[in-house]
Amino acid sequence: MTMTDASANASTTPRLRRVLGQGGAAALSIGVMAPTLAMSVVGPEPARIVGRAAPLAFALAGLLVFVVSAGFVRLSNHFASAGSVYAFVGGAIGPRAGAFTGWTMLGTYLVFPWVSVAGFTIFGADLARLGGFDVDWYPLALAGWLVLGFLGASGLRSAVRALIAFELGAVLVILALMGVVVGAARHPLTAEVFLPPADVPAGALVTAATAAFLAYCGFEAAGSLGEEARSPLRTVPRAMLWTVGLGLVFYTVCVAVQVWGFGSDPAGVAVFAGTSAPLSVLAGTYVGPWLAGVLDVAALVSAVGAGLGCVIVAVRMLFALGREGVLPPLLARVSPRTGAPTTALAVEMAVGLLTITGFRLAGATPGQMFFVLATIGVLHLLVMYAITNVAAVRFTGSGGRRWTQFASVVGVVVAAAVLVQNLLSAPVALLVTITLWLALGVVVGGRAGRRL
Numbered sequence: 001m002t003m004t005d006a007s008a009n010a011s012t013t014p015r016l017r018r019v020l021g022q023g024g025a026a027a028l029s030i031g032v033m034a035p036t037l038a039m040s041v042v043g044p045e046p047a048r049i050v051g052r053a054a055p056l057a058f059a060l061a062g063l064l065v066f067v068v069s070a071g072f073v074r075l076s077n078h079f080a081s082a083g084s085v086y087a088f089v090g091g092a093i094g095p096r097a098g099a100f101t102g103w104t105m106l107g108t109y110l111v112f113p114w115v116s117v118a119g120f121t122i123f124g125a126d127l128a129r130l131g132g133f134d135v136d137w138y139p140l141a142l143a144g145w146l147v148l149g150f151l152g153a154s155g156l157r158s159a160v161r162a163l164i165a166f167e168l169g170a171v172l173v174i175l176a177l178m179g180v181v182v183g184a185a186r187h188p189l190t191a192e193v194f195l196p197p198a199d200v201p202a203g204a205l206v207t208a209a210t211a212a213f214l215a216y217c218g219f220e221a222a223g224s225l226g227e228e229a230r231s232p233l234r235t236v237p238r239a240m241l242w243t244v245g246l247g248l249v250f251y252t253v254c255v256a257v258q259v260w261g262f263g264s265d266p267a268g269v270a271v272f273a274g275t276s277a278p279l280s281v282l283a284g285t286y287v288g289p290w291l292a293g294v295l296d297v298a299a300l301v302s303a304v305g306a307g308l309g310c311v312i313v314a315v316r317m318l319f320a321l322g323r324e325g326v327l328p329p330l331l332a333r334v335s336p337r338t339g340a341p342t343t344a345l346a347v348e349m350a351v352g353l354l355t356i357t358g359f360r361l362a363g364a365t366p367g368q369m370f371f372v373l374a375t376i377g378v379l380h381l382l383v384m385y386a387i388t389n390v391a392a393v394r395f396t397g398s399g400g401r402r403w404t405q406f407a408s409v410v411g412v413v414v415a416a417a418v419l420v421q422n423l424l425s426a427p428v429a430l431l432v433t434i435t436l437w438l439a440l441g442v443v444v445g446g447r448a449g450r451r452l
Helices: 022-033 035-041 044-076 085-092 095-109 112-130 137-152 156-184 202-216 219-225 232-262 266-274 278-286 289-323 342-361 366-394 402-425 428-451
Strands: none
Touching: 022 035, 022 156, 022 219, 022 232, 022 289, 035 112, 035 156, 035 202, 035 232, 035 278, 035 289, 044 085, 044 202, 044 219, 044 232, 044 266, 044 366, 044 402, 085 095, 085 219, 085 289, 085 366, 095 112, 095 289, 095 366, 095 428, 112 137, 112 289, 112 342, 112 366, 137 156, 137 289, 137 342, 156 232, 156 278, 156 289, 202 232, 202 402, 219 232, 219 289, 232 266, 232 278, 278 289, 289 342, 342 366, 366 402, 366 428
């Protein structure tokens, strides 16, 4: 049994269906990256570190992510599988490393949908308060869970169409707000937002770029469509590059407009850095409270889209690991009607229900649930980024170029540096949790090595 021929088991398990083109593959990565949700919460931290130069931090982060994506692009030009990095790393290094990397990625995408559900509850509760209601977050979270389950079971094409509609609508709202802020020009639209202040050291810009780097996480999601995208060896790598490129432009411009909207002087930057919802504040300031409510709806919708994209990725990783016998083969069952992996979806939804209920019983807030799960997911993701680029460095397949290999070497360094930066600020309990998951991944990798 090989890891790169996804159709080898066609006689014993139903195949996934090739139903997506270039746009659909890119939509999955963009949906998981969730630019609307990112811009609703991520901008203030880089502004706190480098002041008015926050847009420069996002631009630098985008360039770093381009370097990290080089390994994914190179490997996805040669391997196409629902298992994404499981096949990429497995084909480049071997089945043990592939299964470990797939397990690590699974550690991200088992929890990422429920990070999005936490965001859904936060923005949903804000909308309820605008309407004069104070609601418990658990029913809102269950509503988000049900929506993700329904859309995930509807088939890939329908799910991606919903994802496109969700994120496109949300982005259009933000673009409209950006147009209003620039048109009103209450503060100078200065190019100084792309220059760090004289009193900001170069190291601070790197730290801010590290914080902004996390807004790009999810660009690799298209790698899970190796068996459902048409011409995947061309479609998937292009989707990843398009996602990073569009993210770089959107994030840099959007954060620049936010700095202009609050003011690029120290007082304005301090207000920007101190707010937890900068777009809503700008909407209320430049238009009115009603647009702040619309932006809450946009962020809520973006959270649903991001959660749906993460469910799609997690389910396909479970499917691939089950089909190869690394995990129980029952996970490889596919619905003959929709083409969706049914058992894998049921497992992902069960994990979500247990996770949401566990946080509720522990008396946690949606914000705490968001932080804990996001930290776990991001740290696993960064480990996976580093390993995948190591695999790209070692890969000797046809068509390799020196610049792509060099970019992958730099990608290992960048991913490792961002990982260390985040490890230093992570709570000990979460580090223990991640270590245990990775240790279990070593066992999974050993089993894969024996079986394959």
